[in-house]
Amino acid sequence: MSRVRQVKTNFTAGEISRRLLGRKDLRAYDNGALTLRNVFIHPTGGITRRSGLAFVDTARGAGRLVAFEFNTEQTYLLAFSAGKIDVYRDDARVATVDAPWSEAQLRQIAWTQSADTLLVCHPDVPPRKLTRTGADAWTLSDWAYVAEDEAVRLPFYRFADSEVTLTPSGTTGAVTVTASAPVFDPLHEGTRIRIKGKQLVVTGVASATSAQATVKEELPNTTATVNWDEQAFSPRRGWPVSAAFHQDRLVIGGARDLPNRLWLSRSADLWNFDLGTGQDDEAIEFGLLSDQVNAIRAVFSGRHLQLFTSGAEYMVTGDPLTPRAIQLNRQTRIGSPIDRTIMPRDVDGATLFVSRNGKEIREFLYTDTEAAYQANDLALLARHIVQSPRDQDFDKRRRLLFVVMEDGSIGALTVYRAEQVTAWTRLATDGAVRSVAVVGDDVYVLVDRAGTWTVERFDDTLNTDSALVGSSGAAVSTWSGLGHLEGRRVAVLADGTVRGEATVVTGRITLESPAKEVEAGLTYTHVVEPLPANLLGQVADGDFVRLVEVGFKLEDTAALRVDLGRGLFDMPLHRLGPQPASGSPPPRVSGDRRMRALGWRRDNDKPLWRIEQDAPLPCTLLSVTMSLKVND
Template sequence: MSRATKMQTSFNGGEFSPRMFGRVDQAVYEIGVAECENFVPVIQGPVVKRSGTIYVETPKAQCRLIPFVPFTTQGYVIEASAAAFRFYTNNSRIETAPGVAYQVTTPWTWAQLNVLDVQPSVDVLYLVHGQTSPRVLARTGAETFALSELVLKNGPFDDDNTDETLTVTADGTTGSITITSSGPLFVAGHVGGLMRLEAQDFAAITAWEPGYNGVIVGALRRSEAKVYYAATAGRSGTVQPIHTQGAEWDGVVVGKDINDKDAGGILWQYRHDKYGIVKITGYTSPTQVTAEVVRRLPDSLTSTASWRWALGAFSTANGWPSAVTIWNERLVLAKDATLYGSTVGGYDDFGERNSAGELTSDRAFRVPLPDPNPILWLAADQELLIGAANAEYKATRIQGEARPDIKRQSKYGSGQAKPCEAGSRMLFVQKAGRKVREIDYNYQRDRYQAPDLTVVAEHLGKRKILGLTYQQEPDSLVWAWRADGLLLSLTYSPEEQVKGWARHPLGGDTLVEWATCIPDPDGDRDQLWLATRRGGKRAIVRMAPLWEVGDSRNEAFFVDCGLSYQGPTAQMISGLGHLEGETVKILADGSPHPDRIVEGGAITLAESRASTVVHIGRGYSGRLKTLAIEAGGQDGTAQGKRKRIISVVLRMLETLGVSIGVQGLPSQPIEHRLSLDAMNRAVPLFTGDHEINTIGQHERFGQIEISSDQPLPACLLATIPVLETAPR
């Protein structure tokens, strides 16, 4: 038999798929594990037991969590349930009175909230769903909010009508009017949408000309597709009127002009241009609707029918936008396979021409995808990234033009989950929900590429991945949740080539229904918030900070849906109504306490264990299992040969309460209490190497299993097994 010592110094490759268990030829095999449950791989290499979750509140109903971060030091979590928003900040719910949640009424059902798209912009959130008109949530105070309809002006519109037999007239040019069509045109779903009506032509109106003598008050003139009426009489000047509001002179009024001629000039009052805009307010019949004028109509529309019209792009009949982002100082909306961009700096203005009727680069745009591919999400980068049902695209700004150029980048397709911006890259869930891909620019190919981040952990996508959220500080972690309620983490640092997955089943078989991240009120880290369910009980919780070197024992929070008591020495701990009837784990003054059942919303500690700092909640276990050890044999590889682990040295950092074993045998707890340690004090956290001898028997894989079942911290730095391998 041959002996070898094989040290694994890093676990940040994360949990591998069983399909990878034979790939000892791959460098990544050296840093992967077979199971990583409730341990978080960190960039430096170790795995750290994930912290517990702190109970915040019981939600009104099944809910989605929406982050709202106006400033880096001020973050809110919105509890979005059917027809209502509730708000959390500074680790607690905003209330109008003790126990009474501050609430804003909303128009969305739970099914709609699942795919509601959200885009923040300082103190407001833009919210869109394809079945309802867009909304804006504005922060009106530190603890007050207002939800209103997003009112768009000057568009956007669908294609212009080309059927010259289908005409419209209006019975007025301002205020409330009735619009009548020559044939079936309207449906009830057009109510709430816009309509643009254009004059057939201005041939009946005299064109403005300079130096015309004999202008009378009230005379109409057309100029640059605009109509003006004379507020004064006399001879016209030499300055052509082009203004779009108010009144302006077209020449000098007194004295001589530059040609030493007598003064001339007319005060021209802007009346209207060639088109006007209305908002449809009521449906009468397929040929008649009522409307409110939002941009004055040309006078001729009251007497001359016109086939020059266009319906608004957004309405109940035509559909509402279903995706939103902000890119290049534009609000960009998506409906079906078309993008609609606002004017630069004017998020509510979708006018495609300026006041002079010109198509300039700062005006709004409307552009379809190259393929009829429904747009599911938008993400702003240097280019605009577009996720559609069957492909990914980029929109690139064209110098001097408003309309961007759109090119397909890949053909993976997306689901409804909003992409997650992690550092300098975008991550998205592929359409089947089984893979997470990162979007990164490839300079050699001059296009974006989207490699699969789950390629070595494809088994984690067996149940559909529903969403992603990014926790930047203190460790770069992407969190995902699946349709079966399992929480996943991805330790993500592409600069360090670290991409390691882990599973995080919550204590008590608790399921995760949504997750999001916001800054901690202290500003030194990000918080992970979860909407959870256990049986018929729902809870909003936030994960305690990941254990860091030097943290106090009293900060060791390793229970789920838990609460803490800090105060004078106490034996009875109350306020646990959300855990009523459950068996809970307890850490009292830094030491595990026997389990208790919550009765009447309280527990009672042993008389000898009355404590000043107590953490109580559902228990959970951390579990790490290495891949089959490859240490070589007398004639090559150790794979497929009978082997025995003779001893293991486990290198730990500030760790307590772990057990170690090998596959198929009971694990052995690692005892850290020394004979000199006082029995009435908590055992100090252990840092260093701990060796366990003769723990294995002959078998063919040689895997080490490490578990942490107590509510205590654990940080595993390395495993150093001595392996005895038999010849084949």
């Protein structure tokens, strides 16, 4: 009989798939876990019961959360819902703006920000500009392109066949424009066309080959010509899909009827898309020509201008970008989702994006050795966690990428490339999370709790969800303000001690004994389950294994509930000596806590211990030491 001592020093591989149970030769096996639920993984290796969710406000319904950061001191949360945008500052709603997007359309909106302006795109809705006009004053307006005399410098494109001609009946004023083939549609009314470089506005459509128009720039003659085009964006042709700011230019990526086309404004003239004669500061336009139509899903300003399409990822180079110097190079062939827009996020110089198959989070990273981008799969070891993402954002303070899944859970990825840390865990709450946004150092989520929609914020001081805290100079028994949890059972911490649960009635709870400070919210359970002990080369099939002793290195922990093979029990955290008085807050302890275990096991493919705790108290686990006996 041999004795084995194992030390698990970190969890920097996170929760890994059961398909790796046979790969005990991997470093990820020693640093991973079988189950990690509702915990944050620190880049240093330890794990902590995740922060609770503070209740911010009742939301209007399904939608998207968007961060707006004017500067480090003035940050806002924008909650998009059907027909509305609610603006929050310091957890208070400060403004509401009417908006044109329906609930179904919100899944396809894309946005980009510059200073006090947020540009919002959707392929079926005219793009809008949300502008902060004061501390709490906001306006939503249409994009306004540069106007020079009667000409508007917006993008144009020739949609019709090259042999189709237009013939104007005059050179000024109101004219009739006749086409040699069907090209006009009633939706052309109000849009601009150019004939021989001069602009007209369509005022009416008589038929597919005839339209009335007002000349804005005098035409040179009335002869038929193939030299004509029309607005690239219009009710007839659709609207931009995505936008970004790069090298002092506004970049528009794709449109409904031009999905693989890219437009860059004039340098330092963001709303001027006049191509001019191709001078260095003039606008740029080109299409992505490849073996298939790669519809642009996002444009991103990183080390280079990056294009994320339905079938590939591209790098646009040029230092600076000019009509003569610009180059487009396809880098990888992964693709992005086409049924919804999930904004790429910058993490330490890499751009993280969701793959088209909805099962991968890819890291689009430039490598100097190859002078090209690679797209490594960050979910390779945790494929079971990443299932149909619908939103994502990165929290720089915690170094966590929050990925909202279609099932309402959150995949939390701890990323620290310098230390080769890529660790997944799954976060769940009593309800379904539908959107996430990181505003400064705060992480907000939009949650559907059985039809009650709420905006909530991760709060390190809380251990319950949808929680409210209150205080009173004198101890009281009745606490109100919980209308968003009407009829629900909530966990209660009163004066730092766990008071069990109470039912919310007419927005209130009543405690059995009064308290001065209270936290009330929904409970959640955190689970830590290691992989089966790595006894590669030490145990043969049929050998018995016994856990003799397990030691947990804790930090700032108030409760620890473990299962060592015979059911869950509360592990005593206090050493011999005076115990905490009954009813007083449990003290937080740090250091090693050990427990003996009994029982031989023949099944070596099951974990030897497990932590599962719903008590709303903090818990941080840094490392685990196991002493084993093997009956060989």
